[in-house]
Amino acid sequence: MKLTKTLMATSALTIAAAGMSFADGHMANEMTIVSWGGAYSASQQNAYHDPYSANTGTKIINDESSPEAVAKLRAMKEAGNVTWDLVDVEAADAIRLCDEGLAMEYDPDELLAAAPDGTSASDDFGDMIVSDCFIPQIVFSTTFGYRTDMVPAGTEAPTGACDVFDMEKYPGKRALNKQPIANMEWALICDGVAYEDVYDMLETDEGQQKALDKLATIKDETIWWSAAAEPIQLLADGEVFMASSYNGRLFSAIVEQSQPIGMAWDWQMFDLDGWVIPAGLPDDRLARVKDYVMFATDTQRLADQAKYISYGPARMSSAPLVGQHATLGIDMGPHMPTDPANAENTFVNNYSWWADYRDDLDAKFQAWLTQ
Numbered sequence: 001m002k003l004t005k006t007l008m009a010t011s012a013l014t015i016a017a018a019g020m021s022f023a024d025g026h027m028a029n030e031m032t033i034v035s036w037g038g039a040y041s042a043s044q045q046n047a048y049h050d051p052y053s054a055n056t057g058t059k060i061i062n063d064e065s066s067p068e069a070v071a072k073l074r075a076m077k078e079a080g081n082v083t084w085d086l087v088d089v090e091a092a093d094a095i096r097l098c099d100e101g102l103a104m105e106y107d108p109d110e111l112l113a114a115a116p117d118g119t120s121a122s123d124d125f126g127d128m129i130v131s132d133c134f135i136p137q138i139v140f141s142t143t144f145g146y147r148t149d150m151v152p153a154g155t156e157a158p159t160g161a162c163d164v165f166d167m168e169k170y171p172g173k174r175a176l177n178k179q180p181i182a183n184m185e186w187a188l189i190c191d192g193v194a195y196e197d198v199y200d201m202l203e204t205d206e207g208q209q210k211a212l213d214k215l216a217t218i219k220d221e222t223i224w225w226s227a228a229a230e231p232i233q234l235l236a237d238g239e240v241f242m243a244s245s246y247n248g249r250l251f252s253a254i255v256e257q258s259q260p261i262g263m264a265w266d267w268q269m270f271d272l273d274g275w276v277i278p279a280g281l282p283d284d285r286l287a288r289v290k291d292y293v294m295f296a297t298d299t300q301r302l303a304d305q306a307k308y309i310s311y312g313p314a315r316m317s318s319a320p321l322v323g324q325h326a327t328l329g330i331d332m333g334p335h336m337p338t339d340p341a342n343a344e345n346t347f348v349n350n351y352s353w354w355a356d357y358r359d360d361l362d363a364k365f366q367a368w369l370t371q
Contacts, residue, residue, distance in 0.1 A: 027288040028085075030059035035088040037064035038229050039252040043308035044088075046326070048296040055295075058288065067226065069093060073102045073278060082278045085289050088137070091130050091272040092181070095355035098133035103276035105132040111290060113298040115317035124299075128272060128314045130351050135275040135293060136314035138305065141337035141346070142182050143268035145235050145250045145261045146170075146242045160266020160345065162190035164242050165218055172241025175231045176215075178224040180365040181354055182244065182269045185347060187214035189267055199353050208361070212368050224369060235261050247337050251310040255328065255335070265342040271349040272314065310335035 033049070035041045041062060049060045065072055069089050076082045089097065097103040108129060112121035122129065128136035146158045150172055158164075164174055164186070176183055188198050188207070191214045201207030223240060225231050231243035232253050247268065253259040275297075277289055295301065302313035303321035310332060313319065322332055333339060337346075 026284055027291060028282075028284045029057065029288075030061060031085040031285070031288055031292060032061045032063055032083060033086045033088075034063040034065050034069060034084050036066045036228055038232075039249055039256075039309055040228075040246070040311075043248075043305050043311075046308050047301055047305040048292075051301075052292055052295050056291075058292070067228070070096055070102075073097060074100070076278070077102055082280060084278055085281065085285055086292065087276050087278065088273060089276055090349075091134055091274070091351040092349060092354040092358065094134035094274065094276050095131045095351055096358065097276055098131045099355065102279055103133035104279045104281075106135070106277070111135070111293060113294055115299055115315070117317070119317065121297075121315075124315045124317050126316065128274075130272065133276050134272075135277075135297060136272055137274040137297065137302065138311035138314055139270060139272055139338065140311045141247045141265075141268040141270050142177070142244055143247050143250070143337070144242055144244055144264040145231070145253070146264055147172075147235060147238060147240075147260060148262045149260045150238070150241045157262055158242060158264040160264045160268075161186040161244075162267065163264060164244075165190050165214065167218060167221065170241060172221075173234075173239060174218055174222045175225050175234045175240045175243035176222050177231075177244055178226050178366075178369065180361045181349065181358075183215060184208070184211040184361070184365075185269065186267060187211040189347075190214065195347050198347075199350050202353075202357070202361075208364065212365075215368075235259065247335075248309040248311045251335050255325075255330065263342075265337075266345045268337055268342070268346050269349055270337065270346055272351070273311075274314065306332050306336075310337075312336050312338050 035044060041064065052058060053060055066088050069087050070093050094103065108122040108125060109120050114120055115124045125136050144161060144164065151157050155169060158170060163170055184202055185198050188201060188211050189195055191210065193201060223234060228246060228249060231245040232249050234240045235243050236253060236259050250261065250263055254261050275293060299315060299317040300321065302315055303318040306313055306322045307326040324331055
């Protein structure tokens with residue numbers, strides 16, 4: 001898979017080499033940066049925010065509203081008051097925001113630093129740039145964790161998404177994200193539909209109903225989560241046996257917190273996450289955001305984030321610099337979603353498809369949840 005290879009092949013670029021000028025009086029002296037919270041925001045704080053603030057004196061205000069980014073940016077535009085400076089979103093949402101004129105289009109080779117060997121940013125990020133507004137940052141996956149101490153005696157541990165639907169073999173509560181993305185794909189794949197046919201089927205009412213019918217087999221035993229911290233807490237408390245979550249948060253619970261949780265990688269969903277710049281920022285705020293983005297997306301900075309969380313950097317030149325965990329000293333490579341041992345059966349979020357169908361399927365999925 002071309003995307004998988006790019007993710008796996010993803011500088012020590014100094015601030016001076018990037019041509020930065022932090023004495024520019026035409027930049028705002030603070031920024032509101034929106035992200036997801038938890039271990040992910042902590043990795044950004046360590047790899048990006050703290051060193052940038054130390055170098056520039058800029059105050060960074062963290063906002064954890066990324067799950068509501070599309071709705072809130074729509075509301076800000078309607079009110080004519082955009083209070084956010086930089087927003088971390090998944091690729092499909094970046095496409096939607098770009099299509100609606102809520103995110104700024106950019107030229108990668110003007111906004112982003114080249115690789116240390118001179119490779120242009122557009123070539124270094126390659127097909128990670130899935131939208132004219134999307135500034136790639138990391139590749140992550142949505143996969144499953146399970147309680148190792150709740151696996152029935154004499155039964156092998158779960159290996160992936162389809163085990164979620166096997167209530168007989170693996171009894172116990174489940175936790176799934178309260179949205180259609182990934183859930184609909186898993187339902188069809190685990191109902192015997194070939195992955196290459198999944199999105200064509202989901203374009204039809206019959207295909208959507210087939211996915212919902214499969215999910216209905218576990219609906220009564222499922223806790224539906226909205227905030228990314230919820231499934232990890234549910235697993236930690238032993239309230240559920242299996243839960244979908246982001247691989248980096250599962251890594252944190254398993255490796256950093258020593259929770260009795262295992263990873264079930266089969267049919268993990270690869271996804272991209274990155275920045276969008278809200279459209280229409282005042283010149284001083286936009287200048288500061290551009291300065292920050294140039295810094296935070298250079299080769300070394302993206303590799304640095306992987307010291308704190310098991311997400312792969314989105315530029316090819318960063319991959320060779322990914323080493324050990326910042327405090328635990330363990331090699332991070334085997335914990336990445338793109339490691340071959342973890343990626344035997346995977347699929348890639350169809351960003352453009354979800355950008356087209358997300359609003360309609362969100363409404364249908366939420367209505368189904370209330371039935």
